Amino acid sequence: MTRKFTEAAIAGIGATEFSKASGRSELQLAAECSLAACEDAGVDPRDIDGMITFTIDNSDEISLARCLGVKDLAYTTRIPGGGAAAAGTIFQAMALVNAGLCQNVLIWRAMNERSQYRFGQNPNQANMSGYTAGHGTGSLLWCIPYGAMTPASWAALQAGRYMHRYGVTNRDLGYVSVQQRKYAATNPKAWFYQRPITLEDHQNSKWIMEPLLRLLDCCQESDGGVAILVTSLERAKDLKQPPVRILGATQSIPYNVEVISNYYHDDLTVMPEAMGVARRLWAMTGLKPSDMQCAMIYDAFTPHVLLQLEAFGFCKPGEAKDFVKSGQIAIDGALPVNTHGGLLGEAYIHGMNSMAEGVRQVRGTSVNQVKNVQHVLVSSGMAGAILARA
Amino acid sequence: MSEPTEPAAEAAPKPTRIAPIVTPDAKSFWAAADREEFIGQKCSDCGRFRFPPRPMCPHCHSLAREEVPLSGRGTVYTWAVPRHPPPFGFREPPIIAVIALEEGIRMVSNVVGVKIEDMRHDMPVEVTFEPTMGNHKVPVFRPRR
Numbered sequence: 001m002t003r004k005f006t007e008a009a010i011a012g013i014g015a016t017e018f019s020k021a022s023g024r025s026e027l028q029l030a031a032e033c034s035l036a037a038c039e040d041a042g043v044d045p046r047d048i049d050g051m052i053t054f055t056i057d058n059s060d061e062i063s064l065a066r067c068l069g070v071k072d073l074a075y076t077t078r079i080p081g082g083g084a085a086a087a088g089t090i091f092q093a094m095a096l097v098n099a100g101l102c103q104n105v106l107i108w109r110a111m112n113e114r115s116q117y118r119f120g121q122n123p124n125q126a127n128m129s130g131y132t133a134g135h136g137t138g139s140l141l142w143c144i145p146y147g148a149m150t151p152a153s154w155a156a157l158q159a160g161r162y163m164h165r166y167g168v169t170n171r172d173l174g175y176v177s178v179q180q181r182k183y184a185a186t187n188p189k190a191w192f193y194q195r196p197i198t199l200e201d202h203q204n205s206k207w208i209m210e211p212l213l214r215l216l217d218c219c220q221e222s223d224g225g226v227a228i229l230v231t232s233l234e235r236a237k238d239l240k241q242p243p244v245r246i247l248g249a250t251q252s253i254p255y256n257v258e259v260i261s262n263y264y265h266d267d268l269t270v271m272p273e274a275m276g277v278a279r280r281l282w283a284m285t286g287l288k289p290s291d292m293q294c295a296m297i298y299d300a301f302t303p304h305v306l307l308q309l310e311a312f313g314f315c316k317p318g319e320a321k322d323f324v325k326s327g328q329i330a331i332d333g334a335l336p337v338n339t340h341g342g343l344l345g346e347a348y349i350h351g352m353n354s355m356a357e358g359v360r361q362v363r364g365t366s367v368n369q370v371k372n373v374q375h376v377l378v379s380s381g382m383a384g385a386i387l388a389r390a
Numbered sequence: 391m392s393e394p395t396e397p398a399a400e401a402a403p404k405p406t407r408i409a410p411i412v413t414p415d416a417k418s419f420w421a422a423a424d425r426e427e428f429i430g431q432k433c434s435d436c437g438r439f440r441f442p443p444r445p446m447c448p449h450c451h452s453l454a455r456e457e458v459p460l461s462g463r464g465t466v467y468t469w470a471v472p473r474h475p476p477p478f479g480f481r482e483p484p485i486i487a488v489i490a491l492e493e494g495i496r497m498v499s500n501v502v503g504v505k506i507e508d509m510r511h512d513m514p515v516e517v518t519f520e521p522t523m524g525n526h527k528v529p530v531f532r533p534r535r
Contacts, residue, residue, distance in 0.1 A: 145407060160468030263488045
C-alpha cells in the first residue's frame with residue numbers, strides 16, 4: 001500500500017437526544033450516535049478503521065467497536081484536555097486521512113454527566129481520577145485545598161483578570177447567554193427549546209462564582225452522545241451528504257498553558273492557546289476572520305466566548321463585550337456564534353455538538369441557518385478547525 | 391508523607407479543609423508548609439523560579455534544583471468566591487485567589503482576614519498558614535499593610 005496526501009472531509013454527523021437522564025448506558029449512547037453518524041453518511045459502520053474520543057470518555061474503543069461490528073480497526077487515539085481540545089478530534093481525524101492511514105474515522109463522545117455523575121459539582125473524593133496524569137489538567141491538584149473544586153471555579157479564576165482589565169461586568173457576559181438561548185429557543189434538539197431568557201433573567205440567576213459567574217453563564221450538564229464521521233473528500237463526494245471539507249485543523253498548547261487551571265502563563269487577559277490555534281489556522285488556510293460566515297465557539301462559560309473572539313481577531317483585545325452587546329453574534333450580525341444554542345443552550349456534549357452544528361451550517365441545514373455559508377470556524381480553545389463547502 | 395505537626399490549641403475547632411494531594415514532585419513544598427515554611431523551587435544553575443514544582447528547569451534544562459524560602463509577599467492577581475456548590479471543607483465560602491508572588495511566580499490560594507467587599511485586584515498580601523484535616527497546613531494569604 002502506498003501513501004499519498006489525501007484531502008479530508010466530514011461525511012456524517014449523528015447524535016442522540018440531549019437530556020438530563022438518558023436512561024441508558026454511556027456505551028449505548030456512544031453506539032447510537034456512532035450508528036447515526038454512519039447512517040447519515042451512508043457508510044457501513046463495519047468499515048470504520050479509525051476511532052477517536054476524549055481521554056475522559058468512559059466507553060472503551062473495543063466495546064464500541066464490538067457494538068458496531070467494526071471489522072478491522074487500524075488506529076485508535078484519544079485527546080487530552082477535555083472539551084478545550086474537542087476540535088483536536090477533527091484535527092487528528094484529518095491528519096489520519098491526510099496521511100492515508102485511515103479511510104473511515106469515527107469520532108465520538110457520549111456521556112451521562114447529569115444522571116450518572118455531575119461535572120459541575122465538587123469532585124467525588126473517592127474518585128480523583130480527573131486529577132491524574134494524561135488529561136492535560138496537571139495543576140488542578142493545587143486548587144483543591146483552597147476550595148476551587150469545580151470547572152466554574154477554575155474558569156472564573158481564569159477570566160477574572162481579563163474582566164478586571166477591560167471592565168467586563170457580569171452583566172456584559174449576560175449578552176452572550178441571552179443570544180445563545182435565543183438560538184436554542186428555535187432549535188427543537190436543544191434542551192432549552194422554546195425557553196429564551198432576558199438579560200434580567202441572567203442577572204437574577206444565582207451566583208456560582210461571585211462576582212464573575214452566575215448560573216446562566218455556565219453550560220449545562222447533559223446526557224447524550226454526538227459522533228462525526230471523517231473520510232476522504234473524494235469518497236465523501238460519492239456518499240449521501242454534501243461533503244464538508246476540513247480546510248484546516250490544529251491544536252495549540254503554548255508554554256505554561258494548561259486546560260482550565262490555566263494560571264501560569266504570562267498574561268491572563270488573553271487566551272494564548274486560542275491565539276496559537278488562530279495563527280496556525282489562518283496560516284494553513286490563507287483565510288482571515290472576515291472570511292468566516294459564522295463560528296462555533298466553545299462556551300463552557302461565557303467569558304471564554306469573549307476571549308476566543310479576541311484571540312481569533314474578530315475584534316480587538318477588550319472589545320468582545322461590545323461586539324456581543326451590539327448584536328454581532330446574532331443571526332444577522334457580523335459573525336453569528338453558536339447558532340444551535342451552544343453548550344449553554346443546546347447541550348453540553350463536551351463541544352462535539354457545536355462541531356456538528358458547524359457541519360450543518362456548511363451543509364445549509366441548520367435550524368438557524370446563516371446565509372451563504374462558505375467557511376465556518378470551529379474553536380474549542382486549545383484546538384480548532386475551519387470547515388468549508390466542497 | 392510529612393510528619394504530622396502538633397495538634398492546634400485545645401479550643402480551636404477541628405480543621406475541615408481538605409489536605410493537599412501530595413505528588414512526588416510537590417512533596418517538599420507541602421512538607422515545608424506543615425512546618426509553616428513557605429518555599430519555592432529554584433533552578434540551581436540559572437537561578438530562575440518555577441511553579442508548580444517540576445523536576446527540570448524549563449529555561450536551561452538543569453535537573454539541579456533547590457528549595458528556597460520565598461518572601462511570602464505578593465499581590466492578588468485575580469479572585470472570586472464560590473457560592474454554588476459550596477466547596478467541601480469550608481464553613482464559610484472562602485475567597486479563592488491567584489496570587490502573584492514577588493519572585494515572579496503565581497499560585498492559587500485563599501485570601502483570609504478580609505471582607506469580600508474589601509477585596510481588590512493587586513491588593514498586597516503576605517503568607518500565613520491554615521490547618522487542614524490530617525494535621526497538615528497550607529499557605530494562605532492575608533492583607534499586607
